[in-house]
Amino acid sequence: MMNFSTNSHHGSPACKENVPLSVKTDAFQHPRTKQRTVLGALSENEQRGRSLSQGSQFSRQSSVSDSSQLNFFGCVSSSSYDVFVEEACEVVLAASGQEVVSDSYELSAEADPLQSEHMKLLLELTSSSCHDASMQSESDESLMSRQKLFADYAEDIHQILRKSERKFRAKPDCLERHPEITNGMRVILVDWLVEVVQEYKLSSETLHLAVNYLDRFLSCTAFIKQGKLQLVGTAALLIAAKYEEILPPELNEFVYITDFTYSKKQLVRMEDALVRVLAFRMAAPTTNQFLCLFMSVHTVCSNTKNLALYIAELSLLEIDPFLQYTPSILAAGAYCLATYTINSSLWPDSLISFTGYTLAEIMPCLTNLHKLHISAESRPQQAIRDKYKSAKYCCVSGITPPAVLPQP
Secondary structure: OOOOOOOOOOOOHHHHOOOOHHHHHHOOOOOOOOOOOOOOOOHHHHHHHHHHOOOOOOEOOOOOOOOOOOOOOOOOOEOOEOOEOOOOOOOOEOOOOOEOOOOOOOOOOOOOHHHOHHHHHHHHHOOOOOOOOOOOOOOHHHHHHHHHOOHHHHHHHHHHHHHHHHHHOOOOOHHHHOOOOOHHHHHHHHHHHHHHHHHOOOOHHHHHHHHHHHHHHHHHOOOOOHHHHHHHHHHHHHHHHHHHOOOOOOHHHHHHOOOOOOOHHHHHHHHHHHHHHOOOOOOOOOHHHHHHHHHHHOOOOHHHHHHHHHHHHHHHHOOOOHHHOOHHHHHHHHHHHHHHHHHOOOOOHHHHHHHOOOHHHHHHHHHHHHHHHHHHHHOOOOHHHHHOOOHHHOOHHHOOOOOOOOOO
């Protein structure tokens, strides 16, 4: 099994085998300031790339004939309608040879959306669109300024986000469904996504959405291959950029950022599979949204604001323990840790009234965020710290975290 590796030479034959000539010649190569980590793919992926160049297509069958077929990720199928997605994932089979059926998922209070006749019709009629615009986006500062304009609607916005946040959460044990994927691999992937978001000047919200899509996808599926993990992450970022950015990067750019490990066809098919697995529910509340909302209700200085954003992004790296907390609690914890670090204050009365959260309810999450903040400097993955070392973010990643937290 090939581990994630660093590959600074994206012109190698192994990488080029997967890429149609038009992709290699037409892709606009965004200039890089440094070499980027490449996660790599299994040799199996390279072999299948040859068949892709000859034009693989979706196939729909009523049964699984052998384990080389590609299945729609453990979703329950009707007797007359099974969806098979090539180059998205290996067929999900239990040790007994029976097809694995995913458990009911928390994001929907209703039955599995794929059971619905309306959803089946929608899946039949939907095709992936990859006509993106250029690579520009709003800056994080303009997003924060825009958030202030909605201060009059803050309470209504908060109530809507709080009602929906539990429906869009990933499962804390989602990696247990994927024997080939470890927590360390996911950390490397998220760190790489941070580099890409920074390089293409995408917003923090795009990053938070992409990680949400990634984790929810892993919660809904099973037995994703190691060599497909970067493909899933890239597709998640592609969808998040389309959803959040005014002018997202073009499809060719997303092929380029993987150093041509995957082809356009593979990426489009994984994008299609991902939105289907998530039942086209893309409007997920994120920690970043709650944090911006809290800071519009009780304003803070630039250092505190950027430190809170930095801590919130650090929490994306680890499933355990942070997926056990809702985005609103994570935002409250990041806010408290930032204000305590800068101003020796914690959770203001205005936010107690606004959110209904007491400091005692926030404290378990705050404690875990504090441990993460302390350990950030010594972690192998440094993309988030490097991002927040810049003057744009007031160099907040260089601020020394408090040695201890006060007792509530």
